[in-house]
Amino acid sequence: MLKSGSIRAAVVGATGYAGAELVRLLAGHSDVTITAITSRQYAGVPFNQVYPAVGTAVSLVCETFAPEPICERADIVFTALPHKLPMSIVPELLDRGVRVVDLSADFRFSDVAAYERHYQAHTAKELCKKSVYGLCEVYGEKIKKADLVGNPGCYPTSVLLPLIPLARAGLVDTKMIIVDAKSGVSGAGRSPSLGVHFCEVNESFKAYKVAAHRHAPEMEEILGEAAGTPVCLTFVPHLVPMTRGMLSTIYVNPEQAVSEQDVRQCLADYYKGRPFVRLCGEGAFPETRFVRGTNFCDIGVRLDTHANRLILVSAIDNLVKGAAGQAVQNMNLMFGVDEGRGLDMIPFPV
Amino acid sequence: MLKSGSIRAAVVGATGYAGAELVRLLAGHSDVTITAITSRQYAGVPFNQVYPAVGTAVSLVCETFAPEPICERADIVFTALPHKLPMSIVPELLDRGVRVVDLSADFRFSDVAAYERHYQAHTAKELCKKSVYGLCEVYGEKIKKADLVGNPGCYPTSVLLPLIPLARAGLVDTKMIIVDAKSGVSGAGRSPSLGVHFCEVNESFKAYKVAAHRHAPEMEEILGEAAGTPVCLTFVPHLVPMTRGMLSTIYVNPEQAVSEQDVRQCLADYYKGRPFVRLCGEGAFPETRFVRGTNFCDIGVRLDTHANRLILVSAIDNLVKGAAGQAVQNMNLMFGVDEGRGLDMIPFPV
Amino acid sequence: MLKSGSIRAAVVGATGYAGAELVRLLAGHSDVTITAITSRQYAGVPFNQVYPAVGTAVSLVCETFAPEPICERADIVFTALPHKLPMSIVPELLDRGVRVVDLSADFRFSDVAAYERHYQAHTAKELCKKSVYGLCEVYGEKIKKADLVGNPGCYPTSVLLPLIPLARAGLVDTKMIIVDAKSGVSGAGRSPSLGVHFCEVNESFKAYKVAAHRHAPEMEEILGEAAGTPVCLTFVPHLVPMTRGMLSTIYVNPEQAVSEQDVRQCLADYYKGRPFVRLCGEGAFPETRFVRGTNFCDIGVRLDTHANRLILVSAIDNLVKGAAGQAVQNMNLMFGVDEGRGLDMIPFPV
Amino acid sequence: MLKSGSIRAAVVGATGYAGAELVRLLAGHSDVTITAITSRQYAGVPFNQVYPAVGTAVSLVCETFAPEPICERADIVFTALPHKLPMSIVPELLDRGVRVVDLSADFRFSDVAAYERHYQAHTAKELCKKSVYGLCEVYGEKIKKADLVGNPGCYPTSVLLPLIPLARAGLVDTKMIIVDAKSGVSGAGRSPSLGVHFCEVNESFKAYKVAAHRHAPEMEEILGEAAGTPVCLTFVPHLVPMTRGMLSTIYVNPEQAVSEQDVRQCLADYYKGRPFVRLCGEGAFPETRFVRGTNFCDIGVRLDTHANRLILVSAIDNLVKGAAGQAVQNMNLMFGVDEGRGLDMIPFPV
Known part of the structure; x- marks a missing residue:
């Protein structure tokens, strides 16, 4: 069993809705410590000023993204950025030894040509072969061993x-x-x-x-x-x-x-x-x-x-099974944690 | 050309949403005078107490439905009632010489067996043959001559x-x-x-x-x-x-x-x-x-x-093209009025 | 009685919500012809492309604002612009002989100092004395004779x-x-x-x-x-x-x-x-x-x-009594038309 | 420290919104086991049929209320019923040794005359003196020792x-x-x-x-x-x-x-x-x-x-601080549990 809070997680692009939802879920996950969050637009601003709802439950300040300081503090990095940005930063993240769940489309396609037809030229094609499609109930076994997961679209x-x-x-x-x-x-x-x-x-x-x-x-x-x-x-x-x-x-x-x-x-x-x-x-x-x-x-x-x-x-x-929740489920699989950990809140009646 | 307000219209079931929308449209129709509105639930209550929005634009009081007093005052009766009720009252309305637009399903089917399969036994089958399906852009010529129109479902x-x-x-x-x-x-x-x-x-x-x-x-x-x-x-x-x-x-x-x-x-x-x-x-x-x-x-x-x-x-x-608006359009066709009369309000920008 | 459509009206800033609501109300006003509408953002674009709801009911194309061509075609100009812009254009409009209803705050204050305390320096102070506060039920007599009306805030x-x-x-x-x-x-x-x-x-x-x-x-x-x-x-x-x-x-x-x-x-x-x-x-x-x-x-x-x-x-x-509707009511008063003209649509029941 | 799940809780009136919110919060509370839920309308129906959202997280079936079988299984009973009903059942609940948090107005007033002026005759007046007003941040010390708490209105x-x-x-x-x-x-x-x-x-x-x-x-x-x-x-x-x-x-x-x-x-x-x-x-x-x-x-x-x-x-x-959440906070105080237990979910960003 993992020590409580022992997975160190960073969220890149933490102030968009998917990123913020990741922060919500990770902050309530007993095996995770959020060690860094980044935001271009809100660099230097406490996350709970951008999202006052969270209050003291999240005391991190948004940083500008930089691979080295992020990777030093993280076992896993979630990239919650618009398409195209992740393929420019994920290679370096992997090189530095962290595992990555990318919430964009950049690493969802094994058919790179299809990606390029519908998005743009791919600048990290070699990673598309390594990447696993993060539909947890279907690709669970591969996800467990993956270093890079392309989190499915909603x-x-x-x-x-x-x-x-x-x-x-x-x-x-x-x-x-x-x-x-x-x-x-x-x-x-x-x-x-x-x-x-x-x-x-x-x-x-x-x-x-x-x-x-x-x-x-x-x-x-x-x-x-x-x-x-x-x-x-x-x-x-x-x-x-x-x-x-x-x-x-x-x-x-x-x-x-x-x-x-x-x-x-x-x-x-x-x-x-x-x-x-x-x-x-x-x-x-x-x-x-x-x-x-x-x-x-x-x-x-x-x-x-x-x-x-x-x-x-x-x-x-x-935002949950369609984005941040499935990303956390992927992390759970990758780190050998019960796949439902941190995702077991009782639903609202209304 | 018709004299202004010369079509005398009654709305049976005026306090449901389709009925009230009929009242809105007819009250703003230059060729129509609403002469009677009925409501079981609100009999005796002024319509503008049930729908305060209309204020003094509608000063009628809801009555209990009775064929004779309604037909005396009306050239056309709109029946905006739940399925099954219209077939019990429409025959008498027609007998008394008024024309009818029925907003329920009762007179939409020419295949009575189909009606009975999906709704209930039909007690005015002979009228199903006379009734015209009130899809104005398709059955316009028949509607012009119809005494009974089955207004289409939304x-x-x-x-x-x-x-x-x-x-x-x-x-x-x-x-x-x-x-x-x-x-x-x-x-x-x-x-x-x-x-x-x-x-x-x-x-x-x-x-x-x-x-x-x-x-x-x-x-x-x-x-x-x-x-x-x-x-x-x-x-x-x-x-x-x-x-x-x-x-x-x-x-x-x-x-x-x-x-x-x-x-x-x-x-x-x-x-x-x-x-x-x-x-x-x-x-x-x-x-x-x-x-x-x-x-x-x-x-x-x-x-x-x-x-x-x-x-x-x-x-x-x-509520409009799907119910009351098309009913008014049917009336316009039936009475030889321009089909858009009373339906030409400028749409809201937002 | 005015000839139908005889008031020529222009709307400056027609694609904001208040401007578009003006277009809706004026297009349905039997004494008004809209002769020009302007929009910086949508110059050259048909109004019904910006607001598809209106369809063929409004066939005007948005123009760039210019005093001369607007005033030549208008008896009244509605300025539906952000605060500060109207005071730079209204003087010239009045000089060219059109009457103006301004929907901004620029001409609402007779106490210019109060305006300047809460907004900014006023560049058309002399007009503040001439301007009438357009609260129709209160200042109706003054409005009738006014060339410039400051339409009240919502x-x-x-x-x-x-x-x-x-x-x-x-x-x-x-x-x-x-x-x-x-x-x-x-x-x-x-x-x-x-x-x-x-x-x-x-x-x-x-x-x-x-x-x-x-x-x-x-x-x-x-x-x-x-x-x-x-x-x-x-x-x-x-x-x-x-x-x-x-x-x-x-x-x-x-x-x-x-x-x-x-x-x-x-x-x-x-x-x-x-x-x-x-x-x-x-x-x-x-x-x-x-x-x-x-x-x-x-x-x-x-x-x-x-x-x-x-x-x-x-x-x-x-958007109506709080902006465009009251502006039209002001116009009605200014032009000797019944104050409710063009504002008598029957309210929606729901 | 309490053994996990050791407080046995019953919710009377569990299918109204406040009752269902109680079920949500108690189901996620590590020190609580929900042992009974009651509903007149849904007696015999599984709670997760009434509220499908909860799924397998709540497997209880709604029962008809009866004091004896409820009290046998509960240390605390939450009464989430319309005003007037609680005063007829709370006395017997207390007699049977359970503690009660009542979410109605029945036990909020120490001035019984005021209650009777605004609600109806009170049939359990003597309990009004014993009851503590459950505004946790203000009456916390009294609440800790209370057997009966009148949970405040929203x-x-x-x-x-x-x-x-x-x-x-x-x-x-x-x-x-x-x-x-x-x-x-x-x-x-x-x-x-x-x-x-x-x-x-x-x-x-x-x-x-x-x-x-x-x-x-x-x-x-x-x-x-x-x-x-x-x-x-x-x-x-x-x-x-x-x-x-x-x-x-x-x-x-x-x-x-x-x-x-x-x-x-x-x-x-x-x-x-x-x-x-x-x-x-x-x-x-x-x-x-x-x-x-x-x-x-x-x-x-x-x-x-x-x-x-x-x-x-x-x-x-x-529904939370205004009803069910405060009720759980009251329970926490009454049972010597940290007052935030079971109420520490991270808020949604959106």
């Missing part, structure tokens, strides 16, 4: 968890997958813009990046690996006037003679013993409030016999 | 307007239609229940009646008529934490060699000269706030060439 | 309407006035900032500029004039997680032997015949939703006999 | 914490106190009614029970005790469109020559070493989101030198 997490077991078992036709996903506003990050202005979001609902979101190729790569064959999906994200929460409604054609019970059993078997995937009972479906602030992914199943279509509904908190 | 309106022209033109494969729809809370009506409690809805998002909502057969009947062949669709409604607004994201397979431009042109041609259907420009998509309080249906189009799937996104205000 | 409007009649009648002690006011987020304007980020506002409530808001001196000047003696008040504004609406709760000591009925009667007498001030019945109080989108100011009254304190609660829509 | 908690130290120190004039308070909707409880219907609350703000709320006499009694003289205050609560959170803005006249620094120092001294009262820095004020889900009471101070008025702003989570 949308992919909500889509892959219900689909992977079914794709692996051959229960669904992976040529026709439609994902209609809905996210709370915190997924857009903390930078002010007209698109996150309260009055432009409140009392409204919209689709955005219709069939043009960069999380689609991420899903296709991982799902294709599970299915053993290329996957092509249609993905339309939407914005919900709420802060936290993500719900994906997934439409897929079942293979012949597959029953709702078969699907349910397949998922139950696959996630047996894993604390964070919860299967809803028959006729029940997830709501984002049931997972708010938690690392759960709730999944509901219904076979529409009228149209012979399988409908999967999954809900996560985009 | 979900069907948002789904049929984008799909009917394409189905008629044979541009889409009507065997694979998936409708992922999202509604504001006012669609659930004004009766208190746990499901509409602020704290159970706020900051959450959920699917409900997954592939089990009674608006699906309504869509299938009308769409099948347009396509000339039976249609089978998958329909999943969701609840958005907002008061007004409905957005439907529709996934359908295009027939071979159909381009996004073909779809756009087909819709533009079909709705040419019709004021309430607005086509979004290329790359633009509707948001429910753009149609809030209005009778518009905004439609966005995208052909996902990656998966060869056509995506249609439509937005309406569920 | 908070002052909500506070002055309930207090002025009582101050004039000597029913209250103007030495002890406490105003606890609450505003929706649109009052902060459309410019993106962390303070209006959805996630920083949603599901939260806060006080801001506690006893340090610049609307307090504006209230004190006008109220002092009504009372005939200097007034000193404590003003604390708060932010409500909603888009539109403002509610002020005002605590004041009644003079001896004043009853709730005296207060009610005083207000009823003062606002007799004025369509936009609505007095709530005994025991009833305003809610911001009752005035949403309207030019109403609803007022509730309660004498707390236990503590011998008078409580006034007023509600307005901050 | 509004009183938010008002008394900032005022009591000042009243005790004689820094303020207790004859002129105005409390303008704002609450989230969960304070109204979980029972459906039109007043908590999403569409009636959302996008609106209102005052209610203006100077007529029963929490006022509760504040007056406790504050009068602190001041050593009767206190008379004006109290106006308001409803905010959010689920959790309460903010009170308190206006009071400072005694002569009292500075903002004096007030700040007085509060700092009084709450020294107490973990749940946090004083905001100069110029900073609380926001309800900073305390959401936590047991904190944040307090901001400003002396309005212009009007010589002291303004105190306090924020709590109405």
Whole structure:
């Protein structure tokens, strides 16, 4: 057993929403000591001035990022930065012997060409081979040994968890997958813009990046690996006037003679013993409030016999299982700690 | 031209949200005088005590419904009641010579068996043949001559307007239609229940009646008529934490060699000269706030060439084009008034 | 009677929330033609691209502001700009013979020194004497003859309407006035900032500029004039997680032997015949939703006999009676049109 | 030190919002085992069916209340019931040797006549003398020895914490106190009614029970005790469109020559070493989101030198420090556990 607080963790980019959520979770994790947090915008400012909620529970001051002083104090570094920045700093972090969980897209793709098609030129390609995709319930064994984890995107997490077991078992036709996903506003990050202005979001609902979101190729790569064959999906994200929460409604054609019970059993078997995937009972479906602030992914199943279509509904908190919570779960796996450690707060009733 | 205020209108069930929205629209309609409003729950109470917002703009007192006194004062009666009640009172209303727009499902189906399968036994079957489905942009000519109009459901309106022209033109494969729809809370009506409690809805998002909502057969009947062949669709409604607004994201397979431009042109041609259907420009998509309080249906189009799937996104205000606004538009058609009369308020910028 | 559409109006700063609300109201005003709208940020862009909701109802393109071309086309110019800009352009507008309603603070103060203490040096001081404070129900006679109107602030409007009649009648002690006011987020304007980020506002409530808001001196000047003696008040504004609406709760000591009925009667007498001030019945109080989108100011009254304190609660829509609606009402008065013209839309029930 | 989980706790009325919040906090409390939960409405139903969020973290089934079987299994019983019910069951609970924290008003008043004036006849008057008012930071010593604690109301908690130290120190004039308070909707409880219907609350703000709320006499009694003289205050609560959170803005006249620094120092001294009262820095004020889900009471101070008025702003989570959290804090004091035990979750950044 680890000594209490013995994992020394640093958060790079600690004042964005995912970074701050990491600070929340790590500060409450009995095996972790946060030793450094960085922020370009708030360098020199105490974290609890940026986020007064935390009060004396977090007394760290934001620093400017510099590899050496960070690595000296850390066993693990979480990089919670916009895409493109991590690939410029992660190589040096690894060289200095720390382990890294990166929350950007930079190390999620093993197919570098796909990354470059949807993002930009990759400047640390060699690391893409070493990096492990941090979907804990699926790649747990590899994650345990990884030095570098590419933490999954929020949308992919909500889509892959219900689909992977079914794709692996051959229960669904992976040529026709439609994902209609809905996210709370915190997924857009903390930078002010007209698109996150309260009055432009409140009392409204919209689709955005219709069939043009960069999380689609991420899903296709991982799902294709599970299915053993290329996957092509249609993905339309939407914005919900709420802060936290993500719900994906997934439409897929079942293979012949597959029953709702078969699907349910397949998922139950696959996630047996894993604390964070919860299967809803028959006729029940997830709501984002049931997972708010938690690392759960709730999944509901219904076979529409009228149209012979399988409908999967999954809900996560985009900042927790969709970002910081899964990052901590990855850390737990990497350091041999129980995977639920620090993620076991009782959910709010309301 | 009609004399100002010369259409005498009565609203039966005026204190529910759809009924009250009817009162709002009719009170501002230059060709209409509201002569009677009824409410079981608030009989004897001035409408502006139930809805203080309207103030002196509406000075009517709610009455108990009785056919004779209502019909004496009305040329048209709007029945804004729960399913099942209208079929017990509409026959007598028609017998007394008034015209009726019914906002329930009771007179939407020409296939009575379908109605009975999804609702209950029908006690005024003979009227189902006379009744016209009140989707104004599609059945306008029939509506003009109708004595009884079955005002469409909110979900069907948002789904049929984008799909009917394409189905008629044979541009889409009507065997694979998936409708992922999202509604504001006012669609659930004004009766208190746990499901509409602020704290159970706020900051959450959920699917409900997954592939089990009674608006699906309504869509299938009308769409099948347009396509000339039976249609089978998958329909999943969701609840958005907002008061007004409905957005439907529709996934359908295009027939071979159909381009996004073909779809756009087909819709533009079909709705040419019709004021309430607005086509979004290329790359633009509707948001429910753009149609809030209005009778518009905004439609966005995208052909996902990656998966060869056509995506249609439509937005309406569920209480206006999805209920009371379309009812008024039906009345306008029935009485030979410009179809936009009383529905031309400038939308809010925010 | 004016010929329909015969008042030519220009809106300078048309794409902020108050400016856009002006466009909404003027576009629906039967005596007005909007002839020009300006926007620095969106020059050259059609207004309905910035605000897709309005669609074809507004077909103007935003221009860069220039006095000559604007004045040639306008009888009245509305300046909906941040403080300080109007005083640099209004003199030239007036010189060119147009009448002006300015929505900023620049022309609200007759005491220039007070303005300069709370804002900045005034560069058009001579106009402050000519300018009339545009609180329509109070300064109506002066407004009719004014060439320049300083449109009141939203908070002052909500506070002055309930207090002025009582101050004039000597029913209250103007030495002890406490105003606890609450505003929706649109009052902060459309410019993106962390303070209006959805996630920083949603599901939260806060006080801001506690006893340090610049609307307090504006209230004190006008109220002092009504009372005939200097007034000193404590003003604390708060932010409500909603888009539109403002509610002020005002605590004041009644003079001896004043009853709730005296207060009610005083207000009823003062606002007799004025369509936009609505007095709530005994025991009833305003809610911001009752005035949403309207030019109403609803007022509730309660004498707390236990503590011998008078409580006034007023509600307005901050963008309408608190800004654009009152500006249109001012225009109506200035041009001899019925003061309610263009402001008579029926309120939403929900 | 207590053995882990050694306090056996029962929650009577566990499915209301305060009861469910108690279950959340107790389930995460290392020194507590929940041994029974009761619910009239949901008797026989697993708690996690009523609140699916909690999942397997709470596996209890709701029972019908009966004193004997509850008391056999409990060291402490929390009664989270509507006013009037507790006084009929608490006597028997105490007779059976358990200790009780009652969340209703029944045991908050030592002046039984005041209770009877504002609520109803009291049927367990003798217990009112034994009962201790559970404002932990003020009555901690008495609470430690109490068998029966009357847990304070949410509004009183938010008002008394900032005022009591000042009243005790004689820094303020207790004859002129105005409390303008704002609450989230969960304070109204979980029972459906039109007043908590999403569409009636959302996008609106209102005052209610203006100077007529029963929490006022509760504040007056406790504050009068602190001041050593009767206190008379004006109290106006308001409803905010959010689920959790309460903010009170308190206006009071400072005694002569009292500075903002004096007030700040007085509060700092009084709450020294107490973990749940946090004083905001100069110029900073609380926001309800900073305390959401936590047991904190944040307090901001400003002396309005212009009007010589002291303004105190306090924020709590109405379900935590305003109900269940304080109840657990009371239990901690009663059982000699650190008062913050089970209440130390890190707050959400957003």
